[in-house]
Amino acid sequence: MPANFTEQRIKKIFKIAESNVKEKIDLILLKNGTEPHLDLSFFYITGLEAGLFEGCALASYPDGETRVYTSKLEEQSALKGKDRFQVITFKDRDHLAKMLKKDLARSSNGFSIGINSNELTHKNFEDLKKLYPKAKFVDVSSAIVMARMVKDDQEIAAIKQAAQIASKAFPKLLDFLKDGITEYKVSAFLNATMQDLGAQGPSFDTIVAFGENSAEPHYSPRDVKLRKGYFALFDYGAKFRRYCSDITRTVVYGKASKQQREIYQIVREANQLGIDASRVGVKAGEIHQKVSRFIDTTKYKGRFIHSTGHTVGLAVHDGAVIHPAFKGTIEENMVFTIEPGIYIPGLGGVRIEDDIVIRKNKAEVLTTAPKELIEV
Amino acid sequence: MPANFTEQRIKKIFKIAESNVKEKIDLILLKNGTEPHLDLSFFYITGLEAGLFEGCALASYPDGETRVYTSKLEEQSALKGKDRFQVITFKDRDHLAKMLKKDLARSSNGFSIGINSNELTHKNFEDLKKLYPKAKFVDVSSAIVMARMVKDDQEIAAIKQAAQIASKAFPKLLDFLKDGITEYKVSAFLNATMQDLGAQGPSFDTIVAFGENSAEPHYSPRDVKLRKGYFALFDYGAKFRRYCSDITRTVVYGKASKQQREIYQIVREANQLGIDASRVGVKAGEIHQKVSRFIDTTKYKGRFIHSTGHTVGLAVHDGAVIHPAFKGTIEENMVFTIEPGIYIPGLGGVRIEDDIVIRKNKAEVLTTAPKELIEV
Numbered sequence: 001m002p003a004n005f006t007e008q009r010i011k012k013i014f015k016i017a018e019s020n021v022k023e024k025i026d027l028i029l030l031k032n033g034t035e036p037h038l039d040l041s042f043f044y045i046t047g048l049e050a051g052l053f054e055g056c057a058l059a060s061y062p063d064g065e066t067r068v069y070t071s072k073l074e075e076q077s078a079l080k081g082k083d084r085f086q087v088i089t090f091k092d093r094d095h096l097a098k099m100l101k102k103d104l105a106r107s108s109n110g111f112s113i114g115i116n117s118n119e120l121t122h123k124n125f126e127d128l129k130k131l132y133p134k135a136k137f138v139d140v141s142s143a144i145v146m147a148r149m150v151k152d153d154q155e156i157a158a159i160k161q162a163a164q165i166a167s168k169a170f171p172k173l174l175d176f177l178k179d180g181i182t183e184y185k186v187s188a189f190l191n192a193t194m195q196d197l198g199a200q201g202p203s204f205d206t207i208v209a210f211g212e213n214s215a216e217p218h219y220s221p222r223d224v225k226l227r228k229g230y231f232a233l234f235d236y237g238a239k240f241r242r243y244c245s246d247i248t249r250t251v252v253y254g255k256a257s258k259q260q261r262e263i264y265q266i267v268r269e270a271n272q273l274g275i276d277a278s279r280v281g282v283k284a285g286e287i288h289q290k291v292s293r294f295i296d297t298t299k300y301k302g303r304f305i306h307s308t309g310h311t312v313g314l315a316v317h318d319g320a321v322i323h324p325a326f327k328g329t330i331e332e333n334m335v336f337t338i339e340p341g342i343y344i345p346g347l348g349g350v351r352i353e354d355d356i357v358i359r360k361n362k363a364e365v366l367t368t369a370p371k372e373l374i375e376v
Numbered sequence: 377m378p379a380n381f382t383e384q385r386i387k388k389i390f391k392i393a394e395s396n397v398k399e400k401i402d403l404i405l406l407k408n409g410t411e412p413h414l415d416l417s418f419f420y421i422t423g424l425e426a427g428l429f430e431g432c433a434l435a436s437y438p439d440g441e442t443r444v445y446t447s448k449l450e451e452q453s454a455l456k457g458k459d460r461f462q463v464i465t466f467k468d469r470d471h472l473a474k475m476l477k478k479d480l481a482r483s484s485n486g487f488s489i490g491i492n493s494n495e496l497t498h499k500n501f502e503d504l505k506k507l508y509p510k511a512k513f514v515d516v517s518s519a520i521v522m523a524r525m526v527k528d529d530q531e532i533a534a535i536k537q538a539a540q541i542a543s544k545a546f547p548k549l550l551d552f553l554k555d556g557i558t559e560y561k562v563s564a565f566l567n568a569t570m571q572d573l574g575a576q577g578p579s580f581d582t583i584v585a586f587g588e589n590s591a592e593p594h595y596s597p598r599d600v601k602l603r604k605g606y607f608a609l610f611d612y613g614a615k616f617r618r619y620c621s622d623i624t625r626t627v628v629y630g631k632a633s634k635q636q637r638e639i640y641q642i643v644r645e646a647n648q649l650g651i652d653a654s655r656v657g658v659k660a661g662e663i664h665q666k667v668s669r670f671i672d673t674t675k676y677k678g679r680f681i682h683s684t685g686h687t688v689g690l691a692v693h694d695g696a697v698i699h700p701a702f703k704g705t706i707e708e709n710m711v712f713t714i715e716p717g718i719y720i721p722g723l724g725g726v727r728i729e730d731d732i733v734i735r736k737n738k739a740e741v742l743t744t745a746p747k748e749l750i751e752v
Contacts, residue, residue: 037413050596076595076721118497119497121496122496123515189568192564201578205577218427219452220453
């Protein structure tokens with residue numbers, strides 16, 4: 001990876017944006033709200049690993065130049081990237097506004113500012129409009145999504161490490177399970193184990209769901225105890241250098257019933273189908289259709305109630321879904337999940353989720369935890 | 377607390393909004409983006425403890441009625457609030473748009489929709505404008521901030537529990553410290569300990585900073601080892617029922633130098649000054665001025681580089697700062713931090729942070745971990 005990835009990433013965004021919107025964009029301006037309303041593209045462009053940067057701004061130009069506007073509070077954190085971009089420190093909101101107006105208003109007759117509507121709050125947009133009354137605002141969010149969707153080597157290395165951490169936590173998790181342990185305790189154990197293995201933190205609120213709770217895809221762990229015969233579903237991930245992994249494994253605690261085994265094998269097969277279908281040039285919708293149609297040929301028709309997957313990166317849900325709702329085509333170096341599931345309210349559910357990176361000829365699976373049916 | 381807090385919270389928002397904007401608002405409409413761009417007010421109004429609700433919407437009416445639009449994926453999670461609001465399930469984005477248009481367009485001659493510009497993405501705003509071309513959009517974000525800033529009993533109970541968890545973790549943390557342990561390991565231990573004590577998770581990325589790193593207020597833990605004579609700064613918090621706590625304690629590992637002791641005592645005194653100044657009826661700016669002026673009377677003038685505090689709630693930074701930038705007056709049942717610090721690049725920093733709730737006659741400190749200088 002060459003030294004200045006900030007410049008490379010900026011040029012990539014401009015290239016896509018200008019081909020999308022068919023007009024000149026003078027600069028791209030990002031502005032963070034307060035946590036959690038931070039623009040993750042701020043971190044994509046800067047590569048800053050530490051710091052929150054609430055209320056901070058970033059301006060990037062077509063030639064790859066970037067200026068980061070930071071408060072005193074994060075100045076030290078920002079300066080870690082000073083070889084890649086200019087760091088400008090503001091005293092307060094008014095000072096920032098004054099500097100943004102002065103530094104960026106290249107022409108009093110108007111200029112065009114690319115904004116990231118997906119991650120810019122409407123309030124911040126209104127403030128920018130007041131600051132630059134003659135500017136034309138152009139939404140470049142789809143260019144940013146597309147740029148971020150195809151990862152560079154440095155990003156893939158971070159996600160790979162995040163996926164390795166999550167995978168290594170899985171056998172430790174199995175050893176930790178015992179009669180009567182709560183979802184709650186297991187979730188705490190998983191998070192601690194991932195941090196011990198080098199994670200910056202969990203990439204989202206860890207899901208541990210026992211028994212019928214496993215039928216609720218976005219369940220939150222509670223005080224529910226593990227009992228023989230339960231499905232136990234674990235959906236979790238690590239953050240490493242701000243990049244996320246996202247894995248799901250489901251096991252049976254005790255001996256699997258015939259039905260549990262049957263559901264598991266169908267989901268297992270669907271997961272493999274999804275991975276095999278993920279190749280350069282196919283449509284995301286085709287992957288989903290292969291997976292969902294397969295499940296619909298079984299007696300569990302209609303029990304797969306979400307997309308087959310989603311891209312992963314700085315955000316766990318990093319811009320696109322593996323579903324016909326996303327019209328795009330799979331490209332080399334995209335990273336996304338394949339996560340079919342079958343959910344039966346009152347009984348439970350099985351989901352098997354992997355993170356894959358698309359290589360020239362096939363998908364490489366980054367989450368290496370075992371996928372055969374495990375009876376703990 | 378009466379059963380239907382959703383209705384009470386909605387009525388509170390409408391009351392403030394209508395007195396702020398001096399016009400009739402037909403409904404308030406919230407729309408979530410994808411994680412992390414979720415409107416926390418969605419959770420304030422619904423009180424839903426589980427679920428992500430990406431892309432979901434909520435409509436509330438002046439009479440307290442609320443409709444929650446959820447995808448199939450979160451239907452089970454949403455139904456947990458069915459005694460407080462109506463749950464409407466959509467199949468996909470288009471279906472949601474169709475339903476929103478049909479359910480909410482009360483008059484084809486136009487109506488006024490309150491939006492939360494602080495937490496609504498600009499993209500979602502543009503989509504709403506297309507959906508309701510005749511509607512008038514009114515920003516009610518400041519009313520939402522104000523409503524959320526004064527907590528009800530149920531909210532205070534959750535924050536109190538979150539603060540207790542963080543406080544109880546502190547002595548365990550001290551026992552865990554030893555020569556050569558990394559910031560990284562300590563941060564993992566803190567998170568696990570809080571979860572063991574009942575936290576849903578950390579309320580933000582835990583800061584553990586040794587030695588000179590403690591001079592960087594928003595530092596992220598690294599592979600740095602604890603050595604005798606270092607300041608060790610811990611800034612962390614627990615999430616409990618989605619509500620946050622936020623505490624900072626600084627200790628000296630080994631015997632404190634004269635200068636370390638001096639810095640610590642000034643910050644300790646500043647912390648107490650801030651707490652004592654926090655009373656019903658004072659301006660937030662007055663509290664900050666008392667604290668910062670005190671520090672500026674010492675030889676560490678200019679070394680306190682951030683606000684004295686911020687409100688805490690569903691967000692760690694829940695709307696207002698304890699600083700002249702916030703023009704508001706302190707009211708009963710506000711919850712905020714008091715967190716003075718002194719930072720000396722190259723040497724280190726001290727911060728002492730508490731969460732307090734404003735009662736009729738005084739501030740109640742929720743974070744009960746000890747504050748005298750500890751030499752570990």
